[in-house]
Amino acid sequence: MVTHFFLLDIKNDIQLIEQHQEYHRNIWPEIEKGNKQSRIEKLNV
DSSP states (O other): OOOOOOOOOOOSOHHHHHHHHHHHHSOOHHHHHHHHHTTOOOOOO
16 A cells, blocks of 8 residues: 655644644545545545
């Protein structure tokens, strides 16, 4: 299995970090479908 990653440098602000995590918790159905079609099995945010 190949692993790719993208690293972000975010502000050390708990509220902003929580907002970022919440935004990525519920992905759009179109994105999920595209991930499956691309054989992306797992994403970690």
